[in-house]
Amino acid sequence: MSSAFTFKLLATNGGARLGEIETPHGIIRTPAFMPVGTAATVKAVYTDQLAAAGVDVILANTYHLMLRPTAERIASLGGLHNFMRWEKPILTDSGGFQVMSLAKLRKITDDGVHFQSHLDGARYELTPERAVEIQCLLGADIMMQLDECVALPAPREEVERAVARSLAWAERSKRAFEHYRGQGLARPGQALFGIVQGGIDADLRRRSAEALAAMEFPGYAIGGLAVGESPGAMLETLAHTVQWLPADKPRYLMGVGTPVDLIEAVARGADMFDCVLPTRSGRHGQAFTWGGKVNLRNARHADDPAPLDPASGCPAARDYSRAYLHHLVKAEEYLGAMLLSWANTAFYQQLMAAMRTAIGEGRFAAWASETKARLGAGT
């Protein structure tokens, strides 16, 4: 276990960055895509399959885990890594975003957020301090401050108020994290990221980024995007925001996205990503490939002996015919969701690995335009 959280910027190519984050559970090669393991499992995928696919880090959801099985229980069972048998880095969100999208009867004040569990209606309070405590109990390598994320479009006043509140919560989160570190609940090398808010308002984004940068977080998330704005506005806001963030710290664009989104965001300087798309699509019969998205429900695959990708290193993509995958999806068999979630997870890692190689070789722009054309082909 390493005892220092560090980020090494190894190369840049246009806006794109190649780097390495060192965490207590190992290295994260960036740009990195984090599969989502909401409830302490990346749905339908074994952790061995994640590691073999090249996954360096997964994301887990504080909101789900605080409700069930609870952070205290996971701590008493040796932490989230041990609980779910994943030895590499874990990043946790703060829970705030999912309280706003999933919980019932939520009420947000300057102090924090009150809500009722979507599972059983039980009442909870999540403050910046409690969100950090939960993430320390889980044993996350990278934690997120509690923030307020506004669905877009939204009036400027509302976005501005959320920025102010999120900055106040960033301060409190940082203090809480230092407190828990002093207590030994947070261990050396674990890190807390601040989250930039501000909707698609350039001025608010700058204000949020600069204020957070002044607090000297070891990394910065860009939140409040992919929440209703156009893809163009998202990318423009991203490109604008990164200018006001320190170049020597990792930048995590939350909740993004499709393969093309990832390429565009890497081109604009984002280093880390998470999204449910590869696993959720897998459960719905869709595969991501270098030739674009493949809908295995489509009858055209019923007699096709070809695999998703004969050149893939992933057995799910390489060794099973499209005809068999089509059959499994139509028959609603577990194995269909299992194979497609695995194949998609592996494809996303191949995509990130290809980006890292292209950046390292100084040909990211050419690679990106060629790859976007291939991905757009679809099938």
Place this chain on the structure above:
Amino acid sequence: MSSAFTFKLLATNGGARLGEIETPHGIIRTPAFMPVGTAATVKAVYTDQLAAAGVDVILANTYHLMLRPTAERIASLGGLHNFMRWEKPILTDSGGFQVMSLAKLRKITDDGVHFQSHLDGARYELTPERAVEIQCLLGADIMMQLDECVALPAPREEVERAVARSLAWAERSKRAFEHYRGQGLARPGQALFGIVQGGIDADLRRRSAEALAAMEFPGYAIGGLAVGESPGAMLETLAHTVQWLPADKPRYLMGVGTPVDLIEAVARGADMFDCVLPTRSGRHGQAFTWGGKVNLRNARHADDPAPLDPASGCPAARDYSRAYLHHLVKAEEYLGAMLLSWANTAFYQQLMAAMRTAIGEGRFAAWASETKARLGAGT
């Protein structure tokens, strides 16, 4: 690929038998338990996991596969082994039993059975000849004759009529199989089993077994049990029936059962078994262990760091805590069904391996009484 179907009886110990069946796709060690791969997949389990767990043979369901994706399609894709990536032996049922339990508007005559698909209402006819043809198209190593299975209790006349019809169908199935063998649709080493019927009527069972024995099948199934009669009546009927079957041919007790059922049936001379219990129970949060059944839904497991069985060779049983399994089951995560189906499949194989060892060492009765006591312990 072997070109002869053979059965070697290696040892007997009381009524229990140790043997080996040679098939075109390899050896089946008996007593053997066959996991059920209804729709060309053992639900939620990878074929690699089956093989590593010691599975020699799986069962697939003709009824499901004839409807979707169809036997002709599987044949054109290289057969069922290739389609589902399972290189070891496959046994298929005839489809008759599942037509009677799943299909709509079924009508049975001396010629065969007409029914409507439970999927889309399409009309089908299944005759003894067609059932063999489908199983040849699938490429099964061991096929079953079409038979008529009566739910118990039933009037004697009804059982008697089903026996007579099943015997007539046995003759027709055998002729059809020889015809397809002449055509090359069935290949050397593939085998067709006859099925003994007769409810729990000793006289009818004897009549059915003797008539089938006279037809000289390479193996015999005992059908029409575990369909409503008491466990005692099932075992008594089994013990009675095997007397009238040739000792040098394998005996397959269809649709059985619990771990204790398997021990009792092996003690009475049965060699092969299939049942959905290990995988279905796995999908419902139940694990089979040497200490008995474990219901992972139970809150008592929520804080238990112990695995299902630290001494198991199966990673699912050995490497994950009961607390984690409990969490996955409560959260209805795919991984819960995956791990428990895998662990149960492995446990059933460990049980069969232990029986084979005990028979070979001439201590089956002692092993059985000790093991039944352990299994009865429950938790």
